Amino acid sequence: MSEAKVTxxxxxxxxxxxxxxxxxxxxxxxxxxxxxTGPRPxxxxxxGIGGCSGMDVISIxxxxxxxxxxxxINVKGDKAENYPKKFTDINLEFVVRGKNISxxxxxxxxxxxxxxxxxxxxxxxxxxxxxxxxxxxxx
Amino acid sequence: MSEAKVTxxxxxxxxxxxxxxxxxxxxxxxxxxxxxTGPRPxxxxxxGIGGCSGMDVISIxxxxxxxxxxxxINVKGDKAENYPKKFTDINLEFVVRGKNISxxxxxxxxxxxxxxxxxxxxxxxxxxxxxxxxxxxxx
Numbered sequence: 484m485s486e487a488k489v490t491x492x493x494x495x496x497x498x499x500x501x502x503x504x505x506x507x508x509x510x511x512x513x514x515x516x517x518x519x520t521g522p523r524p525x526x527x528x529x530x531g532i533g534g535c536s537g538m539d540v541i542s543i544x545x546x547x548x549x550x551x552x553x554x555x556i557n558v559k560g561d562k563a564e565n566y567p568k569k570f571t572d573i574n575l576e577f578v579v580r581g582k583n584i585s586x587x588x589x590x591x592x593x594x595x596x597x598x599x600x601x602x603x604x605x606x607x608x609x610x611x612x613x614x615x616x617x618x619x620x621x622x
Numbered sequence: 623m624s625e626a627k628v629t630x631x632x633x634x635x636x637x638x639x640x641x642x643x644x645x646x647x648x649x650x651x652x653x654x655x656x657x658x659t660g661p662r663p664x665x666x667x668x669x670g671i672g673g674c675s676g677m678d679v680i681s682i683x684x685x686x687x688x689x690x691x692x693x694x695i696n697v698k699g700d701k702a703e704n705y706p707k708k709f710t711d712i713n714l715e716f717v718v719r720g721k722n723i724s725x726x727x728x729x730x731x732x733x734x735x736x737x738x739x740x741x742x743x744x745x746x747x748x749x750x751x752x753x754x755x756x757x758x759x760x761x
Contacts, residue, residue: 484698484699484700484701485662485664485665485668485698485699485701485709486668486696486697486698486699487665487668487669487672487696487697488672488694488695488696488697489669489672489673489676489694489695489696489697490692490693490694491676491680491690491692491693491694495677495680495681497672497673497676497677499668499669499672499673501661501662501665501668501669502665503651503658503660503661503662503665504658505659505660505661505665506661507646507661507666507669509669509670509673511677512642516681517677519642519643520644521642521644522640522642522644522646523624523640523642524669524670524671524672524673524674524677524741524742525624525670525674525741525742525745526624526626526640526641526642526644526670527646527666527667527669527670527673527742528666528667528670528742528745529624529625529626529638529640530626530628530638530640530646530648530663530666531648531663531664531665531666531667531670532663533626533627533628533636533638533663534628534636534638534648534663534666535663535664537628537630537636538634538636538650538656538663541630541634542634542655551630553629553630554629554630555627555628555629555630556627556628557625557626557627557628558625558626558627558628559623559624559625560623560624560625561623562623562624562741566738566739567738567739567740567741567743567744568741568744569741569744569745570624570741570745599705599706600705600706601706602663602664602701602706602707602708602709603663603664603666603667604706605706605707605708605749606664606667606708606709606746606749606750607745607746607748607749608748608749609746609747609748609749609750610744610745610746610747610748610749611745611748
């Protein structure tokens with residue numbers, strides 16, 4: 484069981500505190516009455532899938548003794564035009580930086596996360612088509 | 623198009639920066655090599671659905687001239703036991719605080735969010751069964 488207690492502050496600002504004890508402020512666009520003091524709720528999903536898959540990929544690459552100097556996940560989400568405007572397509576680009584990084588290791592790490600381990604990906608893929616690719620860049 | 627750039631820091635710590643310009647630190651449990659400096663990625667989904675529906679409900683209740691003094695959304699998520707351990711069930715409890723709050727208005731606001739407007743709910747319900755209830759409490 485995982486929990487979040489989400490408390491209204493004012494305007495469209497909410498503070499969400501989760502089981503881990505950490506809290507995040509969320510807010511709405513200024514055009515709709517928010518004050519833009521925190522991320523939008525839909526952005527939380529893209530952040531979450533990036534963090535989830537990133538933790539998988541870095542853990543697997545370390546186990547495979549890869550000398551990773553940097554890892555970035557660029558997540559893009561397309562929404563439906565009509566309400567409820569859910570995510571229809573999400574793409575993740577994994578950018579691994581380092582010296583002598585094995586392409587096989589990166590391919591396998593990304594696939595293991597996407598196809599086996601990443602809980603956020605598995606939750607979101609019921610609605611959104613999720614695609615992914617990777618790049619390896621030098622130090 | 624909504625985007626997030628998720629950058630590895632160290633351990634299992636990532637910083638996610640979204641289109642709105644706001645950033646959130648995520649981290650893993652200490653038992654799995656994290657340092658617990660931020661929420662878990664799966665918690666981001668529960669926070670997101672609470673914030674999304676909360677923004678809908680507060681906006682609708684204000685339009686309905688309800689004198690809301692407080693709003694809290696308690697979100698609980700159950701995960702599958704086996705990998706990828708996706709959310710299977712999510713419950714939202716909306717707690718509206720105020721004087722002379724119309725139960726009809728609250729019922730309608732919650733239903734409009736859950737069944738029509740909330741983008742996060744619509745995205746998550748492809749995988750998880752989402753249930754909700756509400757309570758009205760005095761000032």
